[in-house]
Amino acid sequence: MKYDFTAIEQKWQDKWLEAKPYSAVTGDTDRPKFFGLVEFPYPSAQGLHVGHARPYTAMDVVARKKRMDGFNVLFPIGYDAFGLPTENFAIKTHTHPAKVTHDNVENFRKQLQMLGYSFDWDREVNTTDPLYYKWTQWIFLQMFKKGLAYKASMPVNWCTSCKIVLANEEVVDGGCERCGGEVIRKEKSQWMLAITKYADRLVDDLDSLDFIDRVKTQQKNWIGRSFGTEVDFKTTAGDVMTVYTTRADTLFGVTYMVLSPEHPFLAKWKDQISNFDAVTAYMEDAARKSDFERSELNKDKSGVRLQGVSAINPVNGTEIPVFVSDYVLMGYGTGAVMGVPGHDQRDWEFATKFELPIIEVVAGGDITKEAFVLKGDSGVMVNSGFLNGMTVKEAIPAMKQWVIDQKLGHEKVNFKLRDWVFSRQRYWGEPIPLVNCEKCGFVPLEESQLPLLLPEVDSYEVTDTGESPLSKITDWVTTTCPCCGGVAQRETDTMPQWAGSSWYFLRYMDAHNDDALASQEALDYWGMVDWYNGGMEHTTLHLLYSRFWHKFLFDLGVVPNKEPYSKRTSHGMILGEGGEKMSKSRGNVVNPNDIIDLYGADTMRTYIMFIGDFEKPAAWSGQAVKGCKRFLDRVWNLMDMASDSLEYTADHEAAIHKAILKVNQDIEAMKFNTAIATMMALVNDFYAKGLTKGDMKALTLMLSPFAPHMAEEMWELLGFAASEGKMACQMAWPAYDESKTVSSTVEMAIQIGGKLRGTVVVPVDSDEATVVAAAMGVEKVAKALEGMQIIKTILVKNRLVNLIAKPQ
Known part of the structure; x- marks a missing residue:
């Protein structure tokens, strides 16, 4: 029987839309709830791409498996549809943005349904719908x-x-x-x-969440909380420059100061700066650069020294020069920094360029570009007055206290977040x-x-x-x-695109409520998102913003939890063939529609999950796609081979139980590629030794989250839809017997004098005598030991035996 994927997939997509087996029920107390979430797409004119398909398929597999595990699953979708690309396209084509958005959403919905995703379509949201953005405005x-x-x-x-x-x-x-x-x-x-008013909570509350480490690290680095001291430097202009530093112990090493081009002192000191024209020109040049360009560590250092104004180092009274330089940003700290070129690479490069003094204050050898790093807590202070001889660990609080006692500053917690x-x-x-x-x-x-x-x-x-x-x-x-x-x-300004995406997950809980963003019953029942997968590129944008909005709503008493997401995972990009990033200019963009037309949605889904480690980038391969299509063809053709028995074949029983357990564990761990590999190995066994309908039933249910259209068609053709009265997607995950997932035998390596000579299969936990006897039965081992006497045996249970021998 031919596997007609086009007809099969359309058939089941229509059935799912009609029967609604993926609808979630608020307040279903008989089943535990599971809220799985994907980042909703921006509906561009280009349509869905494989970058969407990887995370969406992954969470669809998880959602389908959770339903089979007995959960009441909320797995929704919507469209983040406000934004600049739509407006630019509308301007270019003289089409209203609402019309552009409508047409793009229609295309996206069609593509998402074409891939067989088990979204609850009754909860679909669109950020441009007035009934939605009413609550964004609220x-x-x-x-x-x-x-x-x-x-x-x-x-x-x-x-x-x-x-x-x-x-x-x-x-x-x-x-x-x-x-x-x-x-x-x-x-x-x-x-x-x-958002800065929530900065501490945005950092501290990460510790209680099941976010992958790189997401937590990226958020913490972006928020950039540090504990330091604000120190006042007097100036010859009569004003006081305040700087923030986490290393007050290095004040004796300060040999210059730098102001941001936007610092108000520059305009105030206009009459005292003799080279103000040069300063003004530099300020204008800096205005043409972004914050990223200005703060990039490897960029050439530039600046202008203020002629006529100097600063005074508060710890030793030394008069030091003041510069304006674009690497100092007015939005971070005070807009003024102190230069410690003996122990900071950027400061060293700046001081070297402008021929400024470089003073070592933490002992550690030559001061060169390669040796700028401050020593750790055990470093010893030198050239530092009353700090000399102290370790860095001792000097930081000592200098901080001195600054406070001298009324030259105070302790300060600072953030990079703006x-x-x-x-x-x-x-x-x-x-x-x-x-x-x-x-x-x-x-x-x-x-x-x-x-x-x-x-x-x-x-x-x-x-x-x-x-x-x-x-x-x-x-x-x-x-x-x-x-x-x-x-x-x-007000004629409008909100940014990130506004609507900062709370969309809450609207899914009660998508059509006219009286509130969601009912209290729905908010209490669904609570936190149980598992949210999204791109790393949104870690410091949407993920951070939505956590902020949610905390605010928690403070208002609107939502019951202080955090929106319990678990956050992230996926690697899909690259073009050859490992390059997909782009139109390279001509290597893969359109899911093309793959579906050639091989079917289930092949697309299976391949995108088999492509490699989910968290890492993976290169697209047209040949590998064909390989996944061949695998599904082999599964389909097994139906013609299966006997009518509903029992497992004795030869396959242990392998099936192991596969059920392995696929179960791999889905939870997002190791989708090894889950599919396990099913491929099982299919090979079935072809080698035959199979029953019982064997086929287990395989079909395991395959269902990955290739749902084909699984439903096989389920029906094999008679299980009639006998069970349910679709495959509505069935429980097949049970496994723990005792049958543990092997009774183990393959052990045999070494002679530390060199591998062969392997032997023995009962698990065999003693030394049993293993040695079995090893001696291996022809290659026995031949190697001819004329030799075993004088010592080293047994690593269930792994290897090493026979130490000498001539007789």
């Missing part, structure tokens, strides 16, 4: 009322191509994450979210539900007026001044102040 209003949303004029990242403000997290390798265009610094009034730039000067985003009244200031809309809908516009182009297209719709902008009833202006 959350923003609560933040505004609690003082977490505020407006500030600040240097921002400005994409010169998109003409849009970017958060630090949206600047990748010095360019715009979306278009790759040049990013410069620009002063602009922006809405901000005070507040979130939350407004965008674009059309296609959630309107910010505030009005600006000349009398009352910024005033929130009444919650009863939500959602504040996007108005229709003729043009989606940003204005020449970089303002939102909404600013040109005067009849929408001009409104009434909810507070005093006077004339007011609507």
Whole structure:
């Protein structure tokens, strides 16, 4: 019988949509709940790609297995559909972004269903749906009322191509994450979210979560919490420069100071800086660089010394030069740093370039580029006055206390994390539900007026001044102040794409609720997401932002848990053939539709899970795809070979029990490739020794999470759908007998004088006499020991026996 994958897959996709076997039930107390989550896609015009298919298939396998384990599974999907690419496409094609989004979503839904994913389609969400973004706006209003949303004029990242403000997290390798265009610094009034107020909790609460280590590490590094001291340096200009340092013990080694190009002292000292023209030119050049370019460690060091102003080292009274340099960022610390070139690579390079003194303050040899590193706690202080002879561990608190006693500073906890730039000067985003009244200031809309809908516009182009297209719709902008009833202006900035994705997992719990973002019953029942898989590239964006929003909602009493996700795993990228990153320019992008047309969705699913270690990058291989198709063909053809018995074949019984256990464990550990390899080995055994329908039943159920269409068709053809009254996806995972998963024999290596001479199969835990007797029965071993006398035997139980012999 031919395996007609096209007809089979369409048949079962239609049946699943009609029968809804994947629907979750809120409040199902007879079964434990499991909430599995994938990052919802941005519905681009290009459609689904294999980058989506790897994580989605993996979590679909997990969700299907959890249902078979008796869980009430919530496995939902939706679309993160606001954003710049859609707006740019709308501008280019003169099509409304809503129409573009609708068409793209339709295509994505078709592709997702084509791959047989077991999503609960009744809970589908779309961030551009007013019934959805009503609650995004509601959350923003609560933040505004609690003082977490505020407006500030600040240097921002400005994409010169998109003409849009970017958060630090949206600047990748010095360019715009979306278009790759040049990013410069620009002063602009922006809405901000005070994520820094949650910085400590965002770090500390990671310890209680089942996140893979690299996710935790990346979040901690991005938040960048450090414990140090703020120290005041007097200047000859009369002002005090405050710096933050985690190594107060190195103050005796400070030989210069550096200010950020944005530091307000530069303008204040204009009349005292004799080379202010050179300083101004440098500041203007720095404004054209992104934070990434400026802080990159290997970039050439640049700067201008301030002629006419110096600083004074507080520990020794030495007058030291002050520079302006772009590697110092105003957004981190105080915008001023102290230079300790004896023990910091960047400072050493800067001091070397500008021929500044380099003083060793922690003993450790020559001061060179290769020996700049500060010694650990056991390093001994030198050239450091009252600290001399102390270890670093002793010197840090001693100097910190001295600074405090001398009223030159105080202890300080610092973070690299900056507040979130939350407004965008674009059309296609959630309107910010505030009005600006000349009398009352910024005033929130009444919650009863939500959602504040996007108005229709003729043009989606940003204005020449970089303002939102909404600013040109005067009849929408001009409104009434909810507070005093006077004339007011609507806020014309919109929210960033990350807004809707910061709480979407909560909406899945109760997707059609008009009265709340989700009912209390649903929030209490589903609780935390049990398992969330997503890309590492979102660790410092969506994952961090959504944890922040969730903590805020927890503080409001809206959600019952302080964290949204119990477990977070991550996957490696799918690379093109040859190991290069997939890109249109290389012509190596793989379209899932093409693979499905050629080999079927189940082959695509099986291959994408067999491609390699799930957490690591893997290169696509057209030949390997064909190999997975051959495997499924072999499974299909087993039906013609199976006898009618519903019992396991005696020769296969132990192998089947072992396979059931191994596949079970491998799915939980996300070792999908070895799970499939285990089933491949079992199929080989079936071809070698024959099989029964009972054997086939176990294999079909094990295969069901990976190749669900074919498994359902085989389940039906073998008669199990009729006899069991259920689809394969609704069946329990096959049981295994623990005693039959343990081998009664073991293969042991035989060594003579430490050299391998053969192997022997013996009962598990055999004693020395039994193993030696069996070893002597191996022809190659017996021949090697002719004329020899065994004088010593070394037995490593169940692994090897080493026979030490000498001539007789």
